[in-house]
Amino acid sequence: MKKIIFTSFLFLLHLHSNAQFNFSVGKTFYALKAPGFQTFFRTYDSAFVADIKTPFKSDFPTATGWSIKGGYVINKHDDGGVGFFYNSVTGVNVLKTKNEAVFLNDESRKTELHILDWNTDVALGVGGDNFHIAIIGSFLGHFNKLFCSYVYHDGSESFGPEKTLNGIFTANRLMAGYGAEVGVGIKYVQLVFKMQKIYKPFNKDGSTYLSFYSDLAGYKADAGSNGASSYPTEFIPANYGQFLADQLTSEINNNIIYISDRGWQYGLSLMFIIPGKD
Amino acid sequence: MKKIISGVTVLVLAILFFSCNKEDHNSKKLCRGEGRWTVDFATNEIYDSTGKVIWDTTVNNVGELVLFRTGSLEALYGYRQAVFLVTDTAGTHAYPLEYVFDGKRITLKYCIAPYDINGTYSSAIDKKNEQQWEIYGSNGNTSAVTSLTGKFIMHLTRSK
Numbered sequence: 091m092k093k094i095i096f097t098s099f100l101f102l103l104h105l106h107s108n109a110q111f112n113f114s115v116g117k118t119f120y121a122l123k124a125p126g127f128q129t130f131f132r133t134y135d136s137a138f139v140a141d142i143k144t145p146f147k148s149d150f151p152t153a154t155g156w157s158i159k160g161g162y163v164i165n166k167h168d169d170g171g172v173g174f175f176y177n178s179v180t181g182v183n184v185l186k187t188k189n190e191a192v193f194l195n196d197e198s199r200k201t202e203l204h205i206l207d208w209n210t211d212v213a214l215g216v217g218g219d220n221f222h223i224a225i226i227g228s229f230l231g232h233f234n235k236l237f238c239s240y241v242y243h244d245g246s247e248s249f250g251p252e253k254t255l256n257g258i259f260t261a262n263r264l265m266a267g268y269g270a271e272v273g274v275g276i277k278y279v280q281l282v283f284k285m286q287k288i289y290k291p292f293n294k295d296g297s298t299y300l301s302f303y304s305d306l307a308g309y310k311a312d313a314g315s316n317g318a319s320s321y322p323t324e325f326i327p328a329n330y331g332q333f334l335a336d337q338l339t340s341e342i343n344n345n346i347i348y349i350s351d352r353g354w355q356y357g358l359s360l361m362f363i364i365p366g367k368d
Numbered sequence: 369m370k371k372i373i374s375g376v377t378v379l380v381l382a383i384l385f386f387s388c389n390k391e392d393h394n395s396k397k398l399c400r401g402e403g404r405w406t407v408d409f410a411t412n413e414i415y416d417s418t419g420k421v422i423w424d425t426t427v428n429n430v431g432e433l434v435l436f437r438t439g440s441l442e443a444l445y446g447y448r449q450a451v452f453l454v455t456d457t458a459g460t461h462a463y464p465l466e467y468v469f470d471g472k473r474i475t476l477k478y479c480i481a482p483y484d485i486n487g488t489y490s491s492a493i494d495k496k497n498e499q500q501w502e503i504y505g506s507n508g509n510t511s512a513v514t515s516l517t518g519k520f521i522m523h524l525t526r527s528k
Contacts, residue, residue, distance in 0.1 A: 195515060197515070197516075237472065239472075239490075242504065242506075242515075242516040243419050243515070243516065244419060244516065246490075246492065246502060246504060246516070246519065247490065247492075248490045248502075248504045249472045249473045249490045249491075250473070250488050250489065250490050250503060250504055251488050252504055252505060252506050253506070258470060258471075258472055258473070306445070307445070307468070307470065307473065307475070308442060308445030308446065308447060308468060308475060309475045309477075309488045
């Protein structure tokens with residue numbers, strides 16, 4: 091029912107406003123810094139220093155992906171002149187990045203971070219027939235998923251319980267961003283370059299419910315309830331050395347990773363403006 | 369005319385945005401259709417320290433796995449109901465079980481069929497009409513660097 095109401099709202103808004111509908115598709119880059127994972131990568135490399143051929147990079151490399159967005163643009167100006175520009179879009183960014191440590195026996199620990207951002211951007215600035223420049227602010231529903239696997243020498247990628255860290259760990263959080271965008275093109279098609287800083291808008295130390303990486307797969311709960319001293323972990327530890335020393339109290343000691351990534355997001359997209367009222 | 373085109377575009381995009389069923393997103397390939405899968409073969413391999421196969425055995429036509437979308441008693445963890453059909457000289461026997469699939473892992477449990485298929489598998493092939501699930505064995509500590517010592521492979525194709 092909510093979907094129907096929202097769709098109807100969009101449709102009616104479109105019919106009864108001077109705004110023009112637009113949608114855009116493009117490439118997105120996210121130069122992220124993830125302090126929790128930095129600690130994990132460093133301590134993991136230290137724990138296996140004698141066995142590692144290629145250690146983890148100190149942080150995740152720049153995440154790359156695509157975006158698709160749609161919304162409304164108001165570009166009020168005289169012919170050939172410059173005027174008020176407003177753009178409000180909602181859509182998704184889908185991003186991926188990975189980091190891998192390779193051992194001397196050619197097996198590896200692989201961490202692949204998938205980021206899905208449901209975001210709403212509002213841009214405010216000036217524009218003309220063929221260009222616009224604006225500052226932007228946005229809110230992002232940040233849905234992260236860490237695929238943590240062990241790759242054997244024959245290329246088999248295991249997510250199974252035979253390795254403690256294997257799993258699919260998810261964490262969600264509301265994030266915010268601010269930045270600027272520039273668009274150039276012909277009247278109804280513009281090439282838009284956007285850059286914005288992504289940050290945590292409140293409770294910056296973390297500790298928000300469900301904002302830490304957890305894998306609550308049923309088989310892990312089953313294994314954990316039998317009192318074993320080592321079983322597939324439900325949480326990715328920040329400090330791997332501490333985790334190895336005592337897995338059972340690691341979580342209690344807050345040795346877990348919260349969503350803490352932040353950094354600059356860059357996007358290059360094509361914006362198509364669909365003419366509304368003449 | 370322009371208004372009609374843009375209005376239709378709004379509707380189409382809105383429908384596209386909201387038409388995905390989030391609940392079934394991960395198991396789209398596995399569960400699409402009727403969910404009947406033939407277990408063509410199951411292979412067990414043991415390796416030496418260099419990765420060479422030193423022992424293996426294969427069972428063909430293991431049975432048929434019928435996967436339902438209906439949640440099981442452990443639906444809290446995403447488990448759904450399934451039946452494993454095994455045919456022998458006495459006829460076809462049905463063994464109920466539970467399964468969960470999250471795109472990378474498949475867990476089967478509570479199956480009491482003569483051929484043990486319980487366990488948590490990694491998905492090696494995840495296609496609309498073909499699946500391959502694997503369980504890996506490694507020696508030593510679960511947190512240490514160890515070599516692959518064995519592999520159990522189950523290959524499935526969608527039943528016709």
